[in-house]
Amino acid sequence: xxxxxxxxxxxxxxxxxxxxxxxxxxxxxxxxxxxxxxxxxxxxxxxxxxxxxxxxxxxxxxxxxxxxxxxxxxxxxxxxxxxxxxxxxxxxxxxxxxxxxxxxxxxxxxxxxxxxxxxxxxxxxxxxxxxxxxxxxxxxxxxxxxxxxxxxxxxxxxxxxxxxxxxxxxxxxxxxxxxxxxxxxxxxxxxxxxxxxxxxxxxxxxxxxxxxxxxxxxxxxxxxxxxxxxxxxxxxxxxxxxxxxxxxxxxxxxxxxxxxxxxxxxxxxxxxxxxxxxxxxxxxxxxxxxxxxxxxxxxxxxxxxxxxxxxxxxxxxxxxxxxxxxxxxxxxxxxxxxxxxxxxxxxxxxxxxxxxxxxxxxxxxxxxxxxxxxxxxxxxxxxxxxxxxxxxxxxxxxxxxxxxxxxxxxxxxxxxxxxxxxxxxxxxxxxxxxxxxxxxxxxxxxxxxxxxxxxxxxxxxxxxxxxxxxxxxxxxxxxxxxxxxx
Amino acid sequence: xxxxxxxxxxxxxxxxxxxxxxxxxxxxxxxxxxxxxxxxxxxxxxxxxxxxxxxxxxxxxxxxxxxxxxxxxxxxxxxxxxxxxxxxxxxxxxxxxxxxxxxxxxxxxxxxxxxxxxxxxxxxxxxxxxxxxxxxxxxxxxxxxxxxxxxxxxxxxxxxxxxxxxxxxxxxxxxxxxxxxxxxxxxxxxxxxxxxxxxxxxxxxxxxxxxxxxxxxxxxxxxxxxxxxxxxxxxxxxxxxxxxxxxxxxxxxxxxx
Numbered sequence: 121x122x123x124x125x126x127x128x129x130x131x132x133x134x135x136x137x138x139x140x141x142x143x144x145x146x147x148x149x150x151x152x153x154x155x156x157x158x159x160x161x162x163x164x165x166x167x168x169x170x171x172x173x174x175x176x177x178x179x180x181x182x183x184x185x186x187x188x189x190x191x192x193x194x195x196x197x198x199x200x201x202x203x204x205x206x207x208x209x210x211x212x213x214x215x216x217x218x219x220x221x222x223x224x225x226x227x228x229x230x231x232x233x234x235x236x237x238x239x240x241x242x243x244x245x246x247x248x249x250x251x252x253x254x255x256x257x258x259x260x261x262x263x264x265x266x267x268x269x270x271x272x273x274x275x276x277x278x279x280x281x282x283x284x285x286x287x288x289x290x291x292x293x294x295x296x297x298x299x300x301x302x303x304x305x306x307x308x309x310x311x312x313x314x315x316x317x318x319x320x321x322x323x324x325x326x327x328x329x330x331x332x333x334x335x336x337x338x339x340x341x342x343x344x345x346x347x348x349x350x351x352x353x354x355x356x357x358x359x360x361x362x363x364x365x366x367x368x369x370x371x372x373x374x375x376x377x378x379x380x381x382x383x384x385x386x387x388x389x390x391x392x393x394x395x396x397x398x399x400x401x402x403x404x405x406x407x408x409x410x411x412x413x414x415x416x417x418x419x420x421x422x423x424x425x426x427x428x429x430x431x432x433x434x435x436x437x438x439x440x441x442x443x444x445x446x447x448x449x450x451x452x453x454x455x456x457x458x459x460x461x462x463x464x465x466x467x468x469x470x471x472x473x474x475x476x477x478x479x480x481x482x483x484x485x486x487x488x489x490x491x492x493x494x495x496x497x498x499x500x501x502x503x504x505x506x507x508x509x510x511x512x513x514x515x516x517x518x519x520x521x522x523x524x525x526x527x528x529x530x531x532x533x534x535x536x537x538x539x540x541x542x543x544x545x546x547x548x549x550x551x552x553x554x555x556x557x558x559x560x561x562x563x564x565x566x567x568x569x570x571x572x573x574x575x576x577x578x579x580x581x582x583x584x585x586x587x588x589x590x591x592x593x594x595x596x597x598x599x600x601x602x603x604x605x606x
Numbered sequence: 607x608x609x610x611x612x613x614x615x616x617x618x619x620x621x622x623x624x625x626x627x628x629x630x631x632x633x634x635x636x637x638x639x640x641x642x643x644x645x646x647x648x649x650x651x652x653x654x655x656x657x658x659x660x661x662x663x664x665x666x667x668x669x670x671x672x673x674x675x676x677x678x679x680x681x682x683x684x685x686x687x688x689x690x691x692x693x694x695x696x697x698x699x700x701x702x703x704x705x706x707x708x709x710x711x712x713x714x715x716x717x718x719x720x721x722x723x724x725x726x727x728x729x730x731x732x733x734x735x736x737x738x739x740x741x742x743x744x745x746x747x748x749x750x751x752x753x754x755x756x757x758x759x760x761x762x763x764x765x766x767x768x769x770x771x772x773x774x775x776x777x778x779x780x781x782x783x784x785x786x787x788x789x790x791x792x793x794x795x796x797x798x799x800x801x802x803x804x805x806x807x808x809x810x811x812x813x814x815x816x817x818x819x820x821x822x823x824x825x826x827x828x829x830x831x832x833x834x835x836x837x838x839x840x841x842x843x844x845x846x847x848x849x850x851x852x853x854x855x856x857x858x859x860x861x862x863x
């Protein structure tokens with residue numbers, strides 16, 4: 121009996137640690153235990169998300185006033201402006217559905233990050249001017265209490281567009297339009313170009329337009345995170361899932377001239393949760409299509425384009441995925457700190473990256489050589505064949521360069537006229553578009569977000585008139601062609 | 607919803623407005639202010655009471671609007687006396703100093719008062735501006751850019767001068783010969799890159815810029831960018847790390863046998 125007591129005593133005491141589980145837990149882990157108890161009590165008290173049966177925090181809410189499909193910079197910008205312009209405060213519940221929270225394929229974070237006012241369409245210039253104003257005052261717009269201020273690392277180095285003989289007259293016209301809207305652009309002759317940038321070979325260049333202010337490049341990831349944290353603080357709900365179905369109802373209505381038209385209204389959005397078969401039907405009043413390169417697929421889910429071709433019902437959203445490559449190279453004899461974002465007449469572009477003589481650049485392929493957008497693999501032969509020769513011809517120092525890395529991203533390419541689609545669909549009356557910007561979505565995102573929010577809340581555009589960017593132009597055939605697309 | 611009481615420590619201090627469905631990845635930028643132990647009393651109360659939060663936001667907005675108010679343009683002076691006098695008045699009101707062509711420096715005294723004799727100098731251009739320590743910002747530069755014959759501009763230790771302001775200086779390119787940005791906390795190498803418009807610049811002071819990531823390299827690149835300009839900046843060897851064979855030998859000790 122003495123032996124048994126001794127064994128028991130030694131087994132429980134500090135000398136002998138048995139393998140059996142101790143009911144109260146060891147004293148060494150008291151802090152961990154206390155924090156667990158605190159967490160449990162916190163979840164039970166009002167305000168915590170306590171669900172005694174099972175955890176549903178990953179599901180979206182059962183109803184939401186506005187559902188934004190796509191959580192990139194355009195979707196978050198629309199969410200921000202909706203929350204900022206709503207009256208009274210807190211009136212609208214906004215849900216942002218984004219299927220990839222790492223943004224591994226999103227165009228926003230893979231973009232080169234440039235912003236310019238040198239467009240040929242006046243609305244594009246206005247959108248860019250507002251966006252640069254937004255970026256300059258970003259810490260007033262996106263300030264969140266207790267968080268550090270944002271630094272978007274803006275390089276105000278300007279854009280330099282070069283034009284050959286053929287394009288010189290168009291460039292002069294464009295610069296006139298840009299100056300009328302308030303952009304600070306100056307025209308340079310080849311002589312002035314050589315004086316200013318001695319590393320340029322001006323052979324074949326008849327005219328150049330140089331943006332002196334409000335143009336340059338910045339860090340898109342920082343803008344995205346800033347918007348994300350601000351909209352979260354404003355009460356926007358996020359959901360990690362994919363939109364798989366729209367449940368809508370139709371109404372046969374008569375227009376003023378007596379013709380019959382079938383108007384659809386989306387009632388529910390089915391959001392399928394990532395890596396699961398589970399889905400949640402979200403009742404909604406308004407759906408905003410900001411899915412970027414995948415907007416065409418989302419529009420097809422809503423039934424846009426299902427009808428006889430040539431009619432309004434049969435007009436699809438002409439936004440497709442297009443793959444574009446960006447290359448990063450190092451050239452120790454390359455141009456210095458003053459290098460702007462240079463765009464060659466052949467479509468090749470490059471800009472300085474950092475202080476170590478590194479440069480980012482690329483070229484948009486022609487329609488015939490469009491790469492397969494199924495994956496984001498980089499084609500290095502494209503650099504050798506299509507990007508390097510014009511680069512080396514324009515900047516002789518680039519004959520000796522070494523490619524450090526490369527990546528690929530998608531353009532939400534509008535095959536109709538390469539300009540954005542903004543505003544409601546004429547037949548699916550509660551779906552609004554904010555997509556199709558074909559490579560300049562990032563630089564116009566703040567302004568487009570505000571335009572869409574005004575359209576949703578007021579019913580018409582108030583600050584910048586984007587009525588030429590509505591969906592109906594695809595049916596009526598009025599192209600708003602943007603010539604300065606890179 | 608009632609504001610949470612300060613005494614109930616178990617309740618989560620920051621209300622997220624009922625956000626649901628957030629995965630851990632989405633809150634990427636962690637609120638560091640909440641985790642710091644030594645928070646000020648205002649911060650502590652603002653986390654728990656909506657009223658105090660509104661008060662804190664109001665105080666912050668007032669601070670921002672004070673800077674805006676200091677940088678407002680003096681349009682009535684501009685219309686009556688011309689751009690040179692308006693620019694000079696703007697600088698003197700901010701606490702800086704102005705020198706007209708062929709005259710002495712005009713400075714405000716300790717209390718901020720200055721004589722208004724310069725109001726009659728409507729046709730005399732302003733040659734030098736010393737705006738050191740002034741709260742001049744992007745908007746305020748409007749008044750300075752109207753001074754077309756400005757030769758020397760000192761913006762030392764200005765807290766609101768940043769890269770955006772530097773990109774605005776190009777209209778002064780034909781006359782500006784001396785520019786000093788020493789000690790400006792918000793100027794980085796990205797803003798210095800747009801100083802190449804100032805082709806007449808002869809003296810540039812870019813020393814002691816805390817936001818520049820590599821001061822020595824930046825100074826070399828700026829010198830290459832502005833070949834006819836004398837650049838005062840960080841020592842170029844400041845950031846260099848010596849290799850193992852170049853380590854300075856200790857010459858103070860006795861020479862080894």
